[in-house]
Amino acid sequence: AQSVTQLGSHVSVSEGALVLLRCNYSSSVPPYLFWYVQYPNQGLQLLLKYTSAATLVKGINGFEAEFKKSETSFHLTKPSAHMRDAAEYFCAVSDTQDTGNQFYFGTGTSLTVIP
């Protein structure tokens, strides 16, 4: 069975500071891993995904994430926060061997950017 843990339901950073959102996963088989962003009153938008190619994945809006198998982690980072990065972020894992392609989501991290 798969599961995702996002440490910190709320994270606050100053504008221009490093953003670090944590995600740890549990999977019995090689996983696919995803980060999504949700702006208020909108659906989820894909930020980036890991599908067993490069372990450092670059996404949209300057975000990137590194897959670390030994730590079962897929933390999301951005070197310099912008006000427009304020949103809810979700980490998700899916089973590469699951024909239904089911996702398992973390409970989300709300990012606040302080001017």
Next chain:
Amino acid sequence: DAGITQSPRHKVTETGTPVTLRCHQTENHRYMYWYRQDPGHGLRLIHYSYGVKDTDKGEVSDGYSVSRSKTEDFLLTLESATSSQTSVYFCAIGASGEGTQYFGPGTRLTVL
């Protein structure tokens, strides 16, 4: 953006009434999903479909049913709405082999 629409976008209904939410896609993707989003729970899978007339239950399927008679449409029905089903409902689609799911704009449902 992936071509996914949800209707209605907002609905208020009363306890005990049936409610149907519609998800429509223009991408011809094989997989379609219904999730609910609640504070502190993230997104939880209700039902999903892997083809026309092929559906399966997710984590929180009690009180919900689905149907998919065409590739492009996936309906979610609350057979007898309860206040615990007040939530935001998201539809998602995915192509075979790609792994990524693409989400619709959501439907906010309030059950009084």
